[in-house]
Amino acid sequence: MEQAFIIIERIVIYSVLISALYALVALGFTMIFGVGRVLNLAHGAFLMVGAYTAWFAQQYLHWDLYSAFALAVVVCTLLGVLLYHGLVRHVQRSPIVTLIATLACALIIEELIKIFFTTNTQLLAPFVSGSVEIHKTTVITNRIIAFGASWLAIILFWLFVHRTRWGKVILATAQDQDGAALVGVDVKRVYTLTWALSGALAGIAGFFFASWVKLDPFMWRDPLIISFAIVVVGGLGSLKGSIVAAYLIGLLEVLMTYSPSMRICAADFRCFEFLGSSWVGVSSLLVLIAILFLKPEGLFGRAE
Amino acid sequence: MALLHVENLRKSFGGLMAVKDLSFHVEPGEILGLIGPNGAGKSTVFNLIMGTITPDQGRILFKGRDITHWPTYKIVDAGVARVFQIARYFPRKTVYENVEISAIPNEIFVRSADPRAKTVESCVRTGLCTNEHCPGDDRCLCRSELPGMLPQGGLRRLELARAIGTDPELLLLDEPFAGLSHAEVDEISHLIASLRDEGQTIVLVDHNMRGVMRLVDRIVVLCFGEKIAEGTPEEVARNPQVQEAYLAGGGF
């Protein structure tokens, strides 16, 4: 009984922590779709660039952690603007070409990282090392910091969008592009701003994502899938929906880690594990496919 | 027996009742005018008949069969065709190929009659290509022309040819004169009259009375989703309710 309670407590704490990071990971992706109707398949690669920038600054330039973090955010912001002006702006009209082009960008970034930093796994130094006890659950301190930072970023973002002039302009453009142009909004500038913001958010998310897991040239795929899943479950372009969805998917993944797994073994000792931690990634993908089939507009989205 | 029966049709979008307990019928060989100001629900009625949207209530009978919940292609197969107000063509196919799609039967594995003869017939009948253009069919003018090069009147003919290509018993025309010049209006209305003379049953939607007065046999007047009058053009024109709600419209 005692044991069961501890497991439930752990599931709750871990899923609350990781879900905040997931929401942050998806935030920039959601915004770009919400405002410009563009699905940026290079979003995961943005996170990766952020993570590697911070790591590079620490490892080779011997910068302190805060400067490395700042550099990561700046580099990602510039990357967002660069990708928009160099590529997306010209192909935006065809959603399919945009998908192919942004995916190709992600693969190019993956190649670049392979060339410069090899395929070896790297570790990013955490802000604070060590761990703390919450009741009877041990939690790595850095993850609590990531949780706090994620929520801080989300709240600041929300305040920016709803309380500032330029935030409202972004909202207006998202709701009706022609309408915005006709009250005097420079729509191209708004797009540039959203891509810069999306890059910055990806830089922050990349830093914490990397310090949560690890760095390698393939690390962009998971955040991209998480962003998809969250955005699709939450309804494309809805911030509130995204946060709820992030928590659903975070909970599902943590549950998967702690779910009793079934090991089925053949006579020759070849085994197959049903459920359990190796299913963490598969479960959210399957949920994603199921939702797209059943309710293409997302659980919390309105049909367009 | 009437060709088409619409019974107590009702459809609302959000809180707005677009079609309200509408009933009317279409006799074989006649042209029925469905008239009403913008937003009266005329296009919604066509969408309901074609199965693009499903009604909240009521049914639609075509040749005695209930087609209310059929998919569009099946309704077209049964013999109802629609001409859209805004042409919905295949921009990268030639005019001829555009019409050809309608002449191809809905079968993947069964070998069926050659669609060529029917395609040429539809092109010629709507004046899209004249017989000189298609003597042996192969050097037909329509073969090299893309729809984007056609004038408004030509596009309307293309739409008509595509509809006729499906061998319809009932033809629904959605604002056939919209966006046409004065001369083109005359041409298209001659074309519609000639189709009627060949025995084609037609339902024609328009928001303006004048263009259709001399074409139609009977008129149903819609206003805010409701039928407010029905009868011959003369009867309807005399109807005080029509004059008040539609023609006069409180000054405009």
Add this chain to the structure above:
Amino acid sequence: MLTIENLNVYYAKAHVLKNITVRVSPGEFVSLIGPNGAGKTTLFRTISALKEGEGRISFNGAPLPRDPAKVVQLGVIHCPEGRHLFPEMSVKDNLLMGAFRLRNFDPASELEKVYQLFPILRERERQLARTLSGGEQQMLAIGRALMGRPELLLLDEPTLGLAPIVRKAIAEALKQINESGVTILLAEQNVPFALAHAHRVYLLETGVIVKEGTPEEFRADAHVQQVYLGGVS
């Protein structure tokens, strides 16, 4: 004030507007009538730089810039067909967005002017724009355009799909707006509405201006009477 000379506009290969020449003087109320698909909306979109065109468009003597934001900055404000409101924003926020071009203004008094014109909007102030009825949405769209303090107001099909009583209210409002000194260019299919308060009228058919004159001349014209004023009665 607004001069359009020999304007040609194409969609892909289709020639939508052919050699259009239109002039609007300060303080005028000019209507542009014509059937569906004649090119009225295209003309408006070209003026407000949402669409490219060949020809000269000048405003107060200078060529009109080819960037929608800059056109608005000059006080040429387009109230588009289909309204293009911000559906998830409140009525008030929609109106305030309308004043985006103004650097310093007093929101309360500007809002008050719009509420005077359309009192119903005051009641709906906090409601989301998408929850309004069609007529209220149209009033909001006009109100939003007014918040930008237009010198020239371009109104595209404001009566589309509206009940006669609402049309009457909008016609009255347009008259007041014009009398307060705003120049109006109105595109309408509903000819009686377009003629009601206009000083001058253009008739556009398949991309060509076929007639220009006063409302009286239009009412007297046999062709206009037969085709656009419903020769039934």
Add this chain to the structure above:
Amino acid sequence: MSLRTLKFALLGLTVIVAGAVGPFLPSKWMTTLLYAQLFAVYAMGWDILSGMTGQISFGHIFFVAVSGYTAGLLNLYLQWPIWATVPTGVVMAVLAGLLFSVPALRLRGPYFSLVTLILPLAAARLVIILADWTGGELGKFGVTPLCQDSLLNALNGVLLRLGISIDGFRLYQYCNYYFFWMLMAMVGGGLVWLSTSRIGKILEAIRENEEAVEAAGINVAKYKIFAFVVSAFIVGLGGALSVHTNEAVFFNSLLSLTTSIEMIVASVIGGMGTIVGALWGGFLVRGGEQVIKELAQLKLPIGAAGLALSFLERWATLIFFALLLVLLFFARQGLLPLLAGLFRRGRRIRGG
């Protein structure tokens, strides 16, 4: 000349050239072209669905994997012979296509593409979970070869009687090469025929305006599902056969996301929806890859050039992707339509 005749002529020409150059190819290039032919089959399979109907699939490699893993694993663990594994693999791919296509009818544009992109990602995870059987990312060797000793001996006998003597490895290569050459020719012929038939006309029309097709009395869903099934059949066939050529189930050849994207690129470069264009695009992509690799391996002793080329070696894949991006940008219309345009203009000049 009708479009169909033109396409068959271009296809025939390509097939004849590919067949004729075979004996003159050095071993390395023969392998490259062998895989180029396989890839061309994938690209044509993709084109009949995505190029023709406009439902852009990002994850067609999924159907390669379903068929390839089915065939390979049945052969490895149950010792099924080739004549049983390949049809079973293809049937599984077709079933997967059918199962996927019905609910996918609800999805439009980018949503459809997204779901197809997720399929191979999910499959990759499953392959890794089942690594004890599938070999995970490393793959599993020991699949029965397509060209078995008995077949090679028989071939050798025939050739000897004709007075030709070929050494064992070369013969083995020839066998595989011409096997895929035949597959490419048959698939190409079948798909060119289908794409220029009435069915092809309808598939193209669906790409341009679905509503108008429905209004013409045609069941769009039925045709979309049909295209999906044909497409899954073709790429499934290629996948199952490739497993027997490689004599292994390789994660990288059966489930690589890059290959999935390359199918799109091949078809776009060649001209979407033209089939023959996809075939050419397939050769260009695989050939181009090899050319870049070859260039990268050239080590010239002369200063700057030598440096530049050894630099290329590490950058080969990256340069390849960048080139693809550039091609996507500038050759969006595709090679075949470009040629057809020139051809038409030429005829007009001659005629008028």
